[in-house]
Amino acid sequence: MNNFSINNLRELETEAIHIIREVAAEFENPVMLYSIGKDSSVMVRLAEKAFYPAKVPFPLMHIDSKWKFQEMTAFRDYYAKENGWNLIVESNMEAFHAGIGPFTHGSKVHTDLMKTQALLQALDKHRFDAAFGGARRDEEKSRAKERIYSFRDRFHQWDPKSQRPELWSIYNARVHKGESIRVFPLSNWTELDIWQYIRLENIPIVPLYFAKERPIVDIDGNLILVDDDRMPKELAEKAQMRKVRFRTLGCYPLTGAIDSEADTIEKIVEEMMTVTVSERTTRVIDFDQEGSMEQKKREGYF
Amino acid sequence: MNKNLDIKEFLDQDQQKDLLRLLTAGSVDDGKSTLIGRLLFDSKKIYEDQLSALERDSKRIGHAGDKIDYALLLDGLKAEREQGITIDVAYRYFSTAKRKFIIADTPGHEQYTRNMVTGASTANLAIILIDARKGVITQTKRHTFLVSLLGIKHIVLAVNKMDLMDYSEEVFNTIVADYKKFITPLSIPDIEFIPLSALNGDNVVELTPTMPWFKGKSLLQHLESVHAVSDRNFDDFRLPIQNVLRPGLDFRGFSGKIASGVVRKGDELMCLPSRKTATVTRIIGSEGDTDYAFPPQSVTITLSDEIDISRGEMLVHPDNLPRTERQFEAMLVWMDEEKMDPFGQFFLKHTTHTTRARFDQIKYRIDVNTLEQYTTDALELNEIGRVILTTNKPLFFDPYHQNRETGSFVLIDPLSNNTCAVGMIIDKLRPSDLHSRILDPETRRLVEGGKSLINKEELEGRYRQKGSTTWIMGLHGSGKNMLAYALERQLFDKGATVVLLDGSTMRSGLSRELDHSPTDRAEQMRRMAHVCRILNDQGYLVICSFISPDEAIRKQVADIIGHERFKLIYMDATLEYCQKNKPELYEKSKKAEIHNLPGMDERFDIPTDADLILNPENAANNVTQLMEFLDNEGIFPLKA
DSSP states (O other): OOOOOOOHHHHHHHHHHHHHHHHHHHOSSEEEEOOSSHHHHHHHHHHHHHHTTSOOSSOEEEEOOSOBOHHHHHHHHHHHHHTTOOEEEEOOHHHHHTTOOHHHHHHHHHIIIIIIIHHHHHHHHHTOSEEEOOOOGGGSGGGTTOOSEEEEOTTOOOOGGGOOOOBTTBOOOOOOTTOEEEEOTTTTOOHHHHHHHHHHHTOOOOGGGSOEEEEEEEETTEEEEOOSTTSOHHHHTTOEEEEEEOSSOSBGGGBOBEEOOOOSHHHHHHHHHHOOOOGGGGBGGGGSSTTHHHHHHHHTOO | OOHHHHHHHHHHHHHHOEEEEEEEEOOGGGTHHHHHHHHHHHTTOSOHHHHHHHHHHHHHHOSSTTSOOTHHHHOOSHHHHHHTSOOSOEEEEEEOSSEEEEEEEOOOSGGGHHHHHHHHTTOSEEEEEEETTTOSOHHHHHHHHHHHHTTOOEEEEEEEOGGGGTTOHHHHHHHHHHHHHHHGGGOOSEEEEEEOBTTTTBTTSSOOTTOTTOOSOOHHHHHHHOOOGGGSOOSSOEEEOOEEEEEETTEEEEEEEOOBSOEETTOEEEEETTOOEEEEEEEEETTEEESEEOTTOEEEEEESSOOOOOTTOEEEBTTBOOEEEEEEEEEEEEOOSSOOOTTOEEEEEETTEEEEEEEEEEEEEEOTTTOOEEOOSSOOTTOEEEEEEEEEEEEEEOOTTTOTTTSEEEEEOTTTOOEEEEEEEEOOSOGGGSOOOOOOHHHHHHHHHOOOSSOHHHHHHHHTSOOEEEEEEOOTTSSHHHHHHHHHHHHHHTTOOEEEEEHHHHHHTTTTTOOSSHHHHHHHHHHHHHHHHHHHHTTOEEEEEEOOOOHHHHHHHHHHHOGGGEEEEEEOOOHHHHHHHSHHHHHHHHTTSSOOOBTTTBOOOOOSSOSEEEOGGGHHHHHHHHHHHHHHTTOSSOOO
16 A cells, blocks of 8 residues: 655645746746755755756856855855856945945845845846745745745836736746746745755755854844954954854844754754744844835845 | 654654645634634744734734734735735645644635635635624625635634624524535535634634533644545546656656656556657656655656657556547636636646637626626626637646646736636536637728728629629538539639639648547638638639538628628438448448547537528539529629
């Protein structure tokens, strides 16, 4: 007697693989956006599986805000090389040369120029008509209604009122020239699913996710890592060694750590089940204004 | 106690849980958001900081006084939050010790039918919420109909606000009885009735002592125990091909998500539409090579023989084939703000295959509140109707009630690229009984737009005839071709300018890709009618010789050519006469070696409106009679 039941992780996995294959088949020039975070790591693994034993037929692209943790960049380059990915790295060089940064310009300006604008410039430059992102619906309220294929007009704008109906597992891939879609194959995954899958599949992730003694400054309640010498001296001087880990990864001055002893996936999950802070609160950008994530999405951020 | 081991155990167990997708139907007034909020809250999924954000929000725009407003947890988009209603499908996630759940939370009002249909399309189970004070109302019926339309096999009727009815058993029993009466004809296999109070948490997660008379499970206990695996179709193997993988010369794999059925190494598979077969040599699943695979797994299959397969085709077992048709009936839900253009062309996406499609007929619209049927020309937003569609390329499908994956499709507007409608295929009628539409008033208007510099009178003066079509119809072997050629000879000899069109000639060229199915026969008639129309416009006489078995199509042919110049001649031959004439053909039909032969396995409508009926036994006389007919009609020769 065979067993025809499928567990929740494998069901989420097959759904994601189906989506990734559909996009590869129906779009001319797709790209997978790679944030180097844990969700991206899962998405990348799913893409590798979707086309095994062939190579993944689209590139990875990382939007480098120039303020990422150094460990992230090192991990990115290592992983791409090790797994034979075609890796594209793009930045808003104009803004970078103008000296834009979170310490000097605040999170809002920095995020807009170095993340949102940088992404839009890169999408235009390469003429990608579909871009995979690792966003999940359970991350944040405004994402609960996000489609798996999220339609963007030629200015990359997202209009919550004109999203296409999405039924069964039939996805509408038709776009006019210049228009594009963002694709979220992990839409139905929760944070716990991501950790479970990383554990199950032994997926390498950036070590920042695991607790370790690190030089930390407390800035308005956010535990910020002193990652390089661009942190203003008066702040960096206050650094203390604390055993911390990161629940999400982004630009180091905008990503708060949490005090933690969790240095294995099991301990991370255990901590997650008992500690009661949801994931995005360690990202400074969400607190700018009410409904801020929705606002950023309309503007073209993921 | 070793804590580390505990979490490992927890994770190992958690990983093995299955996933249940459920839909909640009801309106804010029924306490739907409160119910969902409670399921999420009480299953400890809502993190503390979301709660503190909630308290802040509640003070400003809350609707629930001093209590926590669970609905605020759910409404994501800013504009909707201000309006106080949920207007899209929102997906929520929670998990218990036994199962993981995805909730599709959809609004309840009639103007949001499309949202509910969307949520229902992936759900295994639907919670239909009733306000105990109101009982079974129109909305309940609408929700139940939509749930059954989308093929959900498990329903929970959650009778909410029992606290406001003193937790009365009688109230509950009346509602259950009412609902059962209504639902019987909809044939939903599994229905559960649960009285509860979402606000107070009664019978939501745990059974509470407020309703000791209720002997069932709490809502959550029921959700945890529903057996949903068996809803999947493990019988009919269907693998719609997504991609062909060719990493090197020695590997060619066909990828896709198994829509239904089970495949094993060594199985013989057939590819549609080529019908070529080969044996499965490898099945690569997400965990590597495997001996068998089942839905909904994503796999890559390699085959023993080099057969040509591409995206949009389908692998099946040769002894269990889906239907292959270009024309079919479906229940359609119109999803677009823009009203349906019944004469429009659409893209139709079905499994991994996209083709063009158009409507043959809008049979009726169904009122979602009363289930009554109304005739209509076109569907509007949120309307549901039964339609007949014709596609450019054949689909490989199963009826929706047997197979959700291969029985569903979406229509895409080719101009806006919007998903304008979604459909579920039904197979109650034989293809030959479906209505075909070859007449397209829009196109006709465009044709009339072009005007020749030569007028009708000039043409008639030159050719000394009235451009018109003599359409000779009759069964195979009725002698209509012989008559047509004899007529052509006579007309030519008398100085007429005449063109003859017959089935075999047309099929060897202009219509060579068409077969004898009713759909293609209709297309053949459409082409012939337009050729006749053009030739008649230029003053030529046209003689046509076609079986023309379908009365509705003949009427449309006359519409295209113009009734005043379309003359229908019927060769009234008995089937016996025809069989004597073409014994081999009819013999093959009897042995089912050929199909779609009118008068045998396909319908032949004897005309009631023929302009002239001829008896094939009088072959010698028939041409004379026809010539007299054309003379009397003033077609040829032209009367001064």
